[in-house]
Amino acid sequence: MIYTVECSFADPVSEALWNDFYSLEKLPALISVSGFHTSQRFKAISTGCPVYLAMHSIDGLAVLESDEYRQKGGGNFARWQQYITDWHRNLYGGLERAPAIGEGEYLIVSAVGPEPLIEMGLTPEQMWAVALEKCPENRWLAKLDSAISLGANTLPKNVHLYAPMTAQLTGGNGAVPLTQGRNRHA
Numbered sequence: 001m002i003y004t005v006e007c008s009f010a011d012p013v014s015e016a017l018w019n020d021f022y023s024l025e026k027l028p029a030l031i032s033v034s035g036f037h038t039s040q041r042f043k044a045i046s047t048g049c050p051v052y053l054a055m056h057s058i059d060g061l062a063v064l065e066s067d068e069y070r071q072k073g074g075g076n077f078a079r080w081q082q083y084i085t086d087w088h089r090n091l092y093g094g095l096e097r098a099p100a101i102g103e104g105e106y107l108i109v110s111a112v113g114p115e116p117l118i119e120m121g122l123t124p125e126q127m128w129a130v131a132l133e134k135c136p137e138n139r140w141l142a143k144l145d146s147a148i149s150l151g152a153n154t155l156p157k158n159v160h161l162y163a164p165m166t167a168q169l170t171g172g173n174g175a176v177p178l179t180q181g182r183n184r185h186a
Contacts, residue, residue: 002092002127003058006050011083018080022054023166030056030073031169035063038098039169042107042162049160050086057097061131064091092127092139099143100168106144111136111158
């Protein structure tokens, strides 16, 4: 299943520190939780959506309800809570693992069906909400190769483009996310 966390951050002064915390502390803590298999952070290039997206491959809802999750990774945002806005959490079925999006690649996500992605020559994968907010109910996602030129302004409503902020972490490898370029503080 795919667990997504989306939000924006309302304090430009502390945003770089928050991104360092999330990318360098929170993601490694989450990937150490039993049942977490991959974790990666993204920043929206398009408008009309929360600025940040974290996408995790997990075993299921029980992982998020576990004591281990609460102790290691869930909910330790107290220092930043006052600045976190437009916060959403969803658990989606349909995919076993989130795609790894590398440097120079993009994640494109549609809440309006697969057609916009198919029209771009992509092969979308469908996810459907099974727990937490369950909104949007369905999403289609695809990896966008850097060879395809696409401007964020040309996207249909509810189709969003994201650049990776970190490499995808995988459980059990002890990896630390590598922040890519200047995106981490942008």
